[in-house]
Amino acid sequence: MQQSLRDLDRAYENFFKKRAGYPRFKSKHNHTQSYRTNNNGNSIRIVDKKIKLPKVGFVKINQSRTFEGRILNATVSHTASGKYFISLCVEMDKEKLLHPNAGGKIGIDVGLKEFYSDSNGNTIANPRVLKKLSKKLAREQRKLSRKMPKSKNRKKARIRVAKVYEHIANIRKDFLHKLSTQLVRENQTIAVEHLNVNGMIKDHRLAKSISDVSWSEFFRQLEYKAELYGGELLKVDTFYPSSQICSSCGYKNTKTKDLGVREWTCPKCGVHHNRDINAAKNILYKSLEDKQLF
Numbered sequence: 001m002q003q004s005l006r007d008l009d010r011a012y013e014n015f016f017k018k019r020a021g022y023p024r025f026k027s028k029h030n031h032t033q034s035y036r037t038n039n040n041g042n043s044i045r046i047v048d049k050k051i052k053l054p055k056v057g058f059v060k061i062n063q064s065r066t067f068e069g070r071i072l073n074a075t076v077s078h079t080a081s082g083k084y085f086i087s088l089c090v091e092m093d094k095e096k097l098l099h100p101n102a103g104g105k106i107g108i109d110v111g112l113k114e115f116y117s118d119s120n121g122n123t124i125a126n127p128r129v130l131k132k133l134s135k136k137l138a139r140e141q142r143k144l145s146r147k148m149p150k151s152k153n154r155k156k157a158r159i160r161v162a163k164v165y166e167h168i169a170n171i172r173k174d175f176l177h178k179l180s181t182q183l184v185r186e187n188q189t190i191a192v193e194h195l196n197v198n199g200m201i202k203d204h205r206l207a208k209s210i211s212d213v214s215w216s217e218f219f220r221q222l223e224y225k226a227e228l229y230g231g232e233l234l235k236v237d238t239f240y241p242s243s244q245i246c247s248s249c250g251y252k253n254t255k256t257k258d259l260g261v262r263e264w265t266c267p268k269c270g271v272h273h274n275r276d277i278n279a280a281k282n283i284l285y286k287s288l289e290d291k292q293l294f
């Protein structure tokens with residue numbers, strides 16, 4: 001209650017200072033519902049395998065990871081499939097969070113067909129979670145649509161749909177987190193292209209696969225994780241023609257503008273290129289060059 005009032009206060013302040021639109025009511029339908037509560041004194045604490053929450057008391061938990069430090073607040077959420085989660089905001093010693101990285105340098109070219117290609121010559125495939133599970137999702141949604149409004153069976157069917165959605169989201173999150181952690185562990189410098197993902201999603205043909213592979217979330221993870229591993233995420237300007245330049249000699253081959261050209265041989269130096277790996281190399285070189293200039 002207190003936190004909601006504080007949030008409302010801030011929402012109005014943001015609105016009057018023209019930083020945001022007029023506050024809207026929080027929806028109570030069909031998605032994750034949540035509330036946040038502050039730790040006053042010791043009102044939120046973990047004892048054995050239970051957590052104490054204000055007004056709620058002790059509840060049994062499955063703690064996903066341990067931590068040292070003061071709990072600032074807790075967000076309790078309830079997913080559409082009926083699971084409860086508690087996220088704790090914890091104040092920690094930054095030193096304890098920092099780890100060394102292995103000192104590598106890597107350029108990354110994200111793609112639609114593959115998740116990305118890197119400057120070391122590796123290509124990482126998409127998990128294609130939506131494709132695999134979308135049939136199941138469609139089936140459950142069809143069943144849901146045939147149920148009587150407000151019936152018990154409709155409620156059950158809605159939970160089944162929500163479960164498939166959550167499964168898809170969990171596979172995607174797991175994929176992104178594993179990849180981003182591995183990259184920041186191995187590299188001091190990670191170079192990516194600065195993407196206008198919002199602009200791209202407006203193109204509906206690309207929308208489904210782009211939101212499926214979720215690059216912006218991937219870059220966000222790389223950015224905060226690189227900081228924890230003492231590395232850096234560099235972003236190269238979108239207008240840099242990374243797929244047209246020969247990464248060996250610098251020759252600009254405009255014939256590769258066509259997205260269909262997957263492989264090409266440089267007419268100047270004769271090196272044979274894989275389109276995406278060559279682009280990833282250029283993204284790395286360009287980012288290092290830009291860094292020297294500034």
Ligand SMILES: [Zn+2]
Nearest residue numbers: 246249266269
């Ligand atoms: Zn060349």
